[in-house]
Amino acid sequence: MTTLMLTLAVLGHLLLAAHALRRGEWALCAALVALPLLLLTRRGAARLIAACVLVLGALLWVDAGLGFVRLRLALGQDWLRLALILASLTLLSLGVGLWLLGQRAQMLFSRGRAQEIPQAVAFGLTAGLLYMARSKASVPLLLADRFLPGSGWLEMLALSLYAAWLVGAFLDPERHKKLRPCVWALFSAVFFGQLVLGLLGLQDFLMTGRLHLPVPALIAAGPIFRGSGLFMAILFSATVLFVGPAWCSHLCYIGAWDDACSRLGPNRPEPLPARWTLCGRATTLALTCGGALALRLLGVETLTAVWLAAGFGLVGVGVMLLVSRRLGVMAHCTAFCPIGLLGNLLGRLIPWRVRIDRDTCTRCRSCSRACRYSALSAADIEAGTPALSCTLCGDCIGACPHDSMHYHFPGLSNAAARATFLTLIATLSATFLGVARL
Incomplete structure (x- = not known):
């Protein structure tokens, strides 16, 4: 019985692949042919992903059947046999999908059961976000589509699988602590690698073929100066809406540099004074936004404004190299970057938090020594909650020997x-990896 149902699951995917090929979607066909290979892993997430694909496939067969029947009726042709065939395909896809969601299949796919729901959800969310972005954008967003039209489905599959793997790895606090900087650095390397290739003349690696300066402060200052161009501001705000200030510890293309510089410093950094983290960034926020408005009112040319913005960005790089590297804390992100302050303030409107269980906390300060955002002073630990500069990076959670965070x-x-x-973090990381470029 089990062998039969698994065979039917593979058959269900192949039939959907054939339907995609009939519509000219060769890459979607290839993705659907490849998906059943996940079942060989015997992981719970593979079972859930296959089940969802087959259930959605059943809806597709219903839609296709209704369309074909209407067409046959309009042409005065026989439609009953076709309707019966498509009804059979619908029942096959739906039945096997529901079987995969059942208890017997759950026992068969027992590997990674603790991570199966987060992994399947991350896969589905990533695929859904990329599908919407791909279908709504006026230009091809995915690199695969730019170099081989129609192949975006394969990139979507790869990024969705990456999101599923990522959340499975992140769920282990110690592994999350070690892996997060690597994943973040990968995103930054891909982002700036595409920028370099674009500057070398390969404009397909740029979002629109026009260059934009990669300085985070311009997320706020750019629209003020131009009076338009709210895309990055909206993207930043939407990200904060979902994951609070975690933009600054997982998704900021420049923040990964500051993280790398701080890790070259002391392994047990001391937090920066709270007044530095607040006043420093409040000052730069006022300067960048006020300066952008002043430049606009004075009618300063765009090229001049770009040079000023580039200078501000270079000062930030200097802070990373000279201060973050020396102190072992992310001085650029916590005391200089105005967008970091906006992320922290807007993040307070979202209920995501890191909490300290004061009943089990021994005040050993392992968390404080792991924190590079100066968010865990002795007073913060005593209060049971990190300071405003916390970005929900999770390093403190992995470092706590008493499971108190x-x-x-x-x-x-x-x-x-x-x-x-x-x-949510894994979904956004994978999605940004696919679409974030200048």
Whole structure:
């Protein structure tokens, strides 16, 4: 029985692949042919992904059947046999999909059961976001589509699988602590690698073929100066809406540099004074936004404004190299970057938090020594919550030897809050890896 159902699951995918090929979607066909290979892993997430594909496939067969029947009726042709065939395909796809969601299939696909729901959700969310971005954009967003039209489906599959793997790895606090800087550095390398290739004349690696300066402060200052161009501001705000200030510890293309510089410094950094982290960034926020408005009112040419923005960005790089590297803390992100302050302030409107269980906390300060955002002074630990500069990076959670630190969201258990938060992070990381370029 089990062998038969698995065979039918593969057959269901192949039939959907054939339908995609009939419509000219060769890359979607290839993706659907490849998906059943996940079942060989015997992982719970593979079972859920295959089940969702087959259930969605059943809806597709219903839609296709109704369309064909209407066409046959309009042409005065026989439609009953075709309707029966498509109804059979619908029942096959739906039945096998529901079987994969059942208890027997759950016992068969027992590997990684603790991560199966977050991994399947990350896969689905990433695929959905990329599909919407791909279908709504006026220009091809995915690199695969730019170099081989129609192949974006394969890139979507790869990025969705990456998101599923990523959340599975992140759910282990110690592994999250070690892996996060690597994943972040990969994103930054891909982002700036595409920028370099674009500057060398390969304009397909740029979002629109026009260059934009990669200085985070311009997310706020750019629209003020231009009076338009809100895309990055909207993207930043939407990200903060989902994951709070975690933009600054997982998704900022420049922040990865500051993280790398700080890791060249002392392994046990001391937090910067709270007044530095607040006043420093408040000053740069006022200077960048006020300066952008002044330049606009004075009618300063765009080229001059670009040079000023580039100078501001170079000062930030200097802060990384001279201060972050020396102190072992992310001085650029916590005391210089105005967007970091906006992320922290807007993040306070979102209920994601890191919480300290004061009943089990021994005040050993392992968390403080792991924090590079100056968010865990002795006073913060005593208060049971990190300071404003916390970006929910999670390094403190992995460093705590007493399991006293957790992600927190009202109404969710600690485990559910962690799984939900990291699912969103993995989804956004994979999505940004696919579409974020200048």
